[in-house]
Amino acid sequence: MTDFTGKHGLIVGVANKRSISWAIARAVAGRGARLALTYQGERLEENVRELAQELTDPLILPCDVTSDEQVAEVYRAIGREFGGLDFLLHGVAFAPREELEGPFVQTTREGFRIALDVSAYSLVSLTRGAVPLMAARGGGSVLTLTYLGSERVFPNYNVMGVAKAALEAAMRYLASDLGPQNIRVNAISAGPIKTLAASGISGFTSILGIYRDHAPLRRTVDAEEVAAAAAFLLSGDASAVTGDVFYVDGGFHAMGM
Ligand code: NAP
Numbered sequence: 001m002t003d004f005t006g007k008h009g010l011i012v013g014v015a016n017k018r019s020i021s022w023a024i025a026r027a028v029a030g031r032g033a034r035l036a037l038t039y040q041g042e043r044l045e046e047n048v049r050e051l052a053q054e055l056t057d058p059l060i061l062p063c064d065v066t067s068d069e070q071v072a073e074v075y076r077a078i079g080r081e082f083g084g085l086d087f088l089l090h091g092v093a094f095a096p097r098e099e100l101e102g103p104f105v106q107t108t109r110e111g112f113r114i115a116l117d118v119s120a121y122s123l124v125s126l127t128r129g130a131v132p133l134m135a136a137r138g139g140g141s142v143l144t145l146t147y148l149g150s151e152r153v154f155p156n157y158n159v160m161g162v163a164k165a166a167l168e169a170a171m172r173y174l175a176s177d178l179g180p181q182n183i184r185v186n187a188i189s190a191g192p193i194k195t196l197a198a199s200g201i202s203g204f205t206s207i208l209g210i211y212r213d214h215a216p217l218r219r220t221v222d223a224e225e226v227a228a229a230a231a232f233l234l235s236g237d238a239s240a241v242t243g244d245v246f247y248v249d250g251g252f253h254a255m256g257m
Contacts, residue, residue, distance in 0.1 A: 002235040004033035008082040009234065010074070012038045012063060012126060013091025013145075016047050018195045020145055021091030023223035024230040028087075029055050031231060036078050038063035065092050065122035075129040085133035087234040090126055090144040093119040093197055095160050101202035104158045115159045120166035127174050131183065139182025141234045144171055145226075146187045146245065148253050156202040168245055175243035184242035186233050191221040191249035216251030 009028055013021035014037055029035055036059035039048040045062070052058045059081050063070045078085055095115035099107055123144050134140030149157035150164035168187055175185040192198060192207050201207075211220040229248045232238055247253045 002031055002231050002237050004028050004031040004086075004231075004235065007033045007086040008035075008078070008084065009033050009087040009089065010036045010038070010078060010085060010126075010130065011089045011091070012065065012122075013089070014039065014048050014051065015044055015196050017051060018193075018223070019091065020190065020193060020195065020223045020226050021089060022051060023227035024089050024091070024234075025055070027224070027227035027231045028234060029058075031235075033087075034082070035059070036061060036074070036082070038074060040064050065126065066117055068125065071125055071129055075133060079133060082133070084136040085130055085140060086137055087141045087143070088126060088130045088134075089230065089234065090123050090142065092122055093145075093160065093163065095119070095158075095163065095200075097200050099159045100200055101156050101158075107159045112159055112162070115163040116166055119160065119163040120170055123167055123170050124174065127178070127185065131178065131181065134183050135181050140184075141238070142174065142178075142183065142185040143230055143233050144185075144187045146171075146189045147192075148189055148247075148249065150189075151253075154207060160201070171245075172243045179242055184233075184238065186238075186241060186243070187245045188226060188229055188233065189245050189247045189249060189253065190226045191215070191252060193221065193223055193226070195223075211250060211252055214252065214255055214257070215249065216254065219250055220252075221248055221250055 011025045038061050039045045061074050063074050096111050099111035146164045149161035171187045198204050226248050
């Protein structure tokens with residue numbers, strides 16, 4: 001089993017116990033990693049602090065990814081506490097609810113801006129902040145979470161599909177920039193999982209049914225299955241993997257019909 005003993009990681013995107021980021025936090029902490037977890041705003045602080053009670057000596061920090069100052073403060077705190085960083089998990093996405101229903105052609109300029117800023121640009125700014133801390137460790141691993149709606153049309157996924165396409169492209173450009181410093185950057189494209197973010201997508205439950213009927217494994221996936229793949233990609237076991245979208249979706253992406 002992948003070992004994270006002595007490794008330090010930053011996990012961004014825990015909202016509650018259903019969050020994919022939380023499953024990933026548990027998987028890597030269970031293998032020995034010490035973690036910094038962020039929460040977005042006071043509304044989620046209590047949730048994250050309560051969940052983090054099962055971790056050993058976690059660092060809990062506020063971070064709205066649209067604030068450059070908060071991102072900078074996260075890395076100052078990690079530098080002080082950890083002295084470096086081995087991995088970063090980016091599990092953040094948001095679009096205004098009204099953009100995730102109805103025709104994509106109605107997407108507003110502001111909805112587009114917010115979705116791309118929170119869901120895609122945040123990978124760039126968070127990765128940039130991590131670079132000096134990862135360089136201090138001789139390298140690192142960055143992982144983000146995406147969805148097949150970046151490549152194919154899913155009803156109501158709308159601007160989030162466009163944001164995920166930008167996220168995947170950003171992942172590849174970052175992998176190219178940072179490879180010479182031994183920093184790897186990858187994405188997991190996960191099958192649909194019932195989480196807070198997913199509940200914002202109109203008709204989400206019907207997507208689950210389509211995976212049950214058409215994915216090779218005849219089911220969707222759970223957060224623990226995504227977390228197992230994430231632990232691999234975040235670890236030294238994946239030392240030659242970068243710039244990749246890794247599918248954990250029961251094989252759905254392989255199907256034509
Ligand atoms: P989740 O638990 O709701 O996680 C999404 C996280 O993003 C929440 O913690 C959310 O906080 C945070 N966030 C939104 N805006 C933010 C901001 N400005 N600053 C900081 N954090 C912010 O849902 P999830 O399904 O686990 O999503 C995690 C990632 O997996 C997302 O990138 C999602 O697109 C991706 N993904 C999900 C699925 C799925 O079916 N669930 C499939 C493939 C990929 P708030 O609650 O405060 O907004």
